Amino acid sequence: MIKNDLIIRACKREKTERTPIWVMRQAGRYLPEYRAIRDKVSFLDLCKSPELAAEVTIQPVDIIGVDAAIIFSDILVIPEAMGMKLSIEEGTGPVFSKPIRTEADANTLMKIDPSDKLKYVLDAVSLTKRELNGRVPIIGFSGSPFTLLTYMVEGKGSKSFSNIKRFIFQQSTAAHKTLDFLSDNIIDYLSAKISAGADLVQIFDTWGGILSPHHYEEFSLRYMEKIVNELKVKTDKPVILFSKGIGPSYEKLINTQADVIGFDWTIEFSSVVNKVAGKKAIQGNLDPTVLYASEKTISEEADKILNAVGSTGHIFNLGHGIHPDTEPAKLKFLVNYVKEKSKRL
Amino acid sequence: MIKNDLIIRACKREKTERTPIWVMRQAGRYLPEYRAIRDKVSFLDLCKSPELAAEVTIQPVDIIGVDAAIIFSDILVIPEAMGMKLSIEEGTGPVFSKPIRTEADANTLMKIDPSDKLKYVLDAVSLTKRELNGRVPIIGFSGSPFTLLTYMVEGKGSKSFSNIKRFIFQQSTAAHKTLDFLSDNIIDYLSAKISAGADLVQIFDTWGGILSPHHYEEFSLRYMEKIVNELKVKTDKPVILFSKGIGPSYEKLINTQADVIGFDWTIEFSSVVNKVAGKKAIQGNLDPTVLYASEKTISEEADKILNAVGSTGHIFNLGHGIHPDTEPAKLKFLVNYVKEKSKRL
Numbered sequence: 001m002i003k004n005d006l007i008i009r010a011c012k013r014e015k016t017e018r019t020p021i022w023v024m025r026q027a028g029r030y031l032p033e034y035r036a037i038r039d040k041v042s043f044l045d046l047c048k049s050p051e052l053a054a055e056v057t058i059q060p061v062d063i064i065g066v067d068a069a070i071i072f073s074d075i076l077v078i079p080e081a082m083g084m085k086l087s088i089e090e091g092t093g094p095v096f097s098k099p100i101r102t103e104a105d106a107n108t109l110m111k112i113d114p115s116d117k118l119k120y121v122l123d124a125v126s127l128t129k130r131e132l133n134g135r136v137p138i139i140g141f142s143g144s145p146f147t148l149l150t151y152m153v154e155g156k157g158s159k160s161f162s163n164i165k166r167f168i169f170q171q172s173t174a175a176h177k178t179l180d181f182l183s184d185n186i187i188d189y190l191s192a193k194i195s196a197g198a199d200l201v202q203i204f205d206t207w208g209g210i211l212s213p214h215h216y217e218e219f220s221l222r223y224m225e226k227i228v229n230e231l232k233v234k235t236d237k238p239v240i241l242f243s244k245g246i247g248p249s250y251e252k253l254i255n256t257q258a259d260v261i262g263f264d265w266t267i268e269f270s271s272v273v274n275k276v277a278g279k280k281a282i283q284g285n286l287d288p289t290v291l292y293a294s295e296k297t298i299s300e301e302a303d304k305i306l307n308a309v310g311s312t313g314h315i316f317n318l319g320h321g322i323h324p325d326t327e328p329a330k331l332k333f334l335v336n337y338v339k340e341k342s343k344r345l
Numbered sequence: 346m347i348k349n350d351l352i353i354r355a356c357k358r359e360k361t362e363r364t365p366i367w368v369m370r371q372a373g374r375y376l377p378e379y380r381a382i383r384d385k386v387s388f389l390d391l392c393k394s395p396e397l398a399a400e401v402t403i404q405p406v407d408i409i410g411v412d413a414a415i416i417f418s419d420i421l422v423i424p425e426a427m428g429m430k431l432s433i434e435e436g437t438g439p440v441f442s443k444p445i446r447t448e449a450d451a452n453t454l455m456k457i458d459p460s461d462k463l464k465y466v467l468d469a470v471s472l473t474k475r476e477l478n479g480r481v482p483i484i485g486f487s488g489s490p491f492t493l494l495t496y497m498v499e500g501k502g503s504k505s506f507s508n509i510k511r512f513i514f515q516q517s518t519a520a521h522k523t524l525d526f527l528s529d530n531i532i533d534y535l536s537a538k539i540s541a542g543a544d545l546v547q548i549f550d551t552w553g554g555i556l557s558p559h560h561y562e563e564f565s566l567r568y569m570e571k572i573v574n575e576l577k578v579k580t581d582k583p584v585i586l587f588s589k590g591i592g593p594s595y596e597k598l599i600n601t602q603a604d605v606i607g608f609d610w611t612i613e614f615s616s617v618v619n620k621v622a623g624k625k626a627i628q629g630n631l632d633p634t635v636l637y638a639s640e641k642t643i644s645e646e647a648d649k650i651l652n653a654v655g656s657t658g659h660i661f662n663l664g665h666g667i668h669p670d671t672e673p674a675k676l677k678f679l680v681n682y683v684k685e686k687s688k689r690l
């Protein structure tokens with residue numbers, strides 16, 4: 001069915017003829033072709049227009065040559081579908097005008113039926129599936145419960161994360177109830193994406209790393225595990241867990257049912273491989289800002305990663321989303337380099 | 346000389362009758378007594394007024410009962426003394442109007458004579474020394490070379506750190522030259538602080554954690570080592586290294602000549618103690634936002650730390666600066682709790 005199924009096989013730790021690569025935020029502002037579409041439509045309208053979302057989803061497959069398409073969307077469409085008013089402004093980022101601060105606030109959140117409120121995402125998946133025609137796999141994604149809750153409580157970007165920390169430390173029962181409710185919604189959402197055609201899914205835990213390790217387990221990991229366990233009952237599609245900035249806590253992800261652990265660039269793969277190999281596939285982890293450097297530096301840094309992980313069970317990726325001010329030619333160089341070099345390893 | 350020298354003895358991993366405690370940003374906005382002074386004078390004017398700086402330095406010793414005073418100042422007074430125009434505005438934070446972006450920019454930086462351009466800091470140390478009259482030790486501090494360079498290149502707060510990353514990856518020779526020059530200035534500055542009366546020093550490496558581990562070694566750790574090595578030739582005062590967000594790279598600090606490794610809250614001490622104990626003292630590491638919680642939660646979280654580290658070679662601290670919206674009574678509760686509980690351990 002899928003012509004280039006390298007990523008699927010890497011997820012299962014099967015031998016592949018080379019290391020596959022995709023890049024977080026590969027459908028994004030660094031591409032002039034994406035900006036041309038965004039000149040005509042807002043970010044949220046782009047998310048909500050299945051035709052345009054499918055178009056920008058496929059752009060990096062055509063232009064950069066990545067080994068997977070990831071459905072263009074935003075992690076905050078879930079809280080929006082649960083009833084929170086969301087606006088996303090260039091520069092300031094996402095804003096919820098009425099953030100969750102109390103149990104009463106949380107009780108106003110509605111259970112979503114993905115085929116109703118989030119139909120536009122499922123339509124984008126089906127449309128992408130048809131247009132890709134099996135060239136590469138399609139990745140569906142969701143934010144983790146804790147990451148969604150962080151945005152829902154903070155209401156907008158934060159440096160101190162005081163509001164979410166107050167919420168979990170002062171109202172932990174309400175926090176756990178909301179995290180559990182979010183988990184149920186995410187399970188339904190990812191299941192619907194898979195039914196619509198997603199070949200694998202990734203859970204983005206952007207903010208798990210702001211917690212101490214035991215709070216990470218309590219408020220973030222526990223709920224990601226609930227989601228993975230449920231998905232594994234419903235489907236055989238691979239699941240990637242990506243918790244940013246958790247340092248040594250990645251070891252706790254080895255014991256989950258996820259297929260792949262995603263790493264940011266602050267972990268050295270040479271110290272990870274012995275613990276993870278044979279148990280989980282590994283995704284990552286080039287510092288996205290290395291793409292500002294010369295081709296020589298980019299290839300040296302890519303080599304460090306390729307040499308440390310070896311050729312089996314590795315999905316090359318950046319350690320975080322590609323920066324909007326990256327030259328597309330640099331990403332293309334990296335993609336070609338990883339493809340060619342890993343063939344020879 | 347110093348009546349309460351618990352922190353000095355903990356730095357040397359000598360037995361102490363209880364665990365000492367101080368708190369990063371303990372002289373700060375969370376204290377009404379500090380805000381009363383700041384109502385009358387700007388942040389930078391406060392730094393530059395030795396009498397007022399000494400007054401706010403001593404406030405937490407009197408009001409909270411911490412076991413050390415840390416000289417009220419800002420890490421960015423060094424680049425300012427090197428010739429960069431600095432302004433600090435409430436809300437937006439520090440701003441350099443002409444950030445460093447090229448080697449030519451870096452070449453305009455001047456070598457500082459601390460007894461000239463930074464005399465106000467040394468005067469604040471002497472004055473604090475006189476007024477404290479040996480009650481508790483005085484901590485002098487500096488930003489790490491990489492952390493100072495990050496602010497100098499970014500010019501203001503950043504989420505992506507694109508400018509500093511471009512600088513180190515595209516102009517690495519200029520970056521290394523500037524880091525080395527900053528190191529020399531910091532050595533002179535910390536030495537002068539010690540001569541003026543500081544009993545120990547801490548190097549704050551706020552931004553080392555944005556680098557991958559091998560880049561952390563190359564651009565941050567190497568220069569902190571240069572500083573520590575030089576200080577250890579000149580003086581026997583203890584040195585604390587605090588690199589925020591470096592995860593497992595703390596292991597590299599064990600091999601430096603520093604006396605104490607400072608930890609943020611994202612590392613679990615139970616996983617650290619076996620590697621560090623007997624080699625370095627340990628400082629930290631309560632999540633500062635735990636002070637939003639109830640006294641019950643605060644004491645439980647403090648217990649986790651006290652029980653993991655044991656009573657020798659530990660300086661209790663928060664894992665980062667105290668938040669301005671913390672109730673002073675909560676900090677006072679923590680300080681008393683740590684003092685009383687550690688006596689009984």
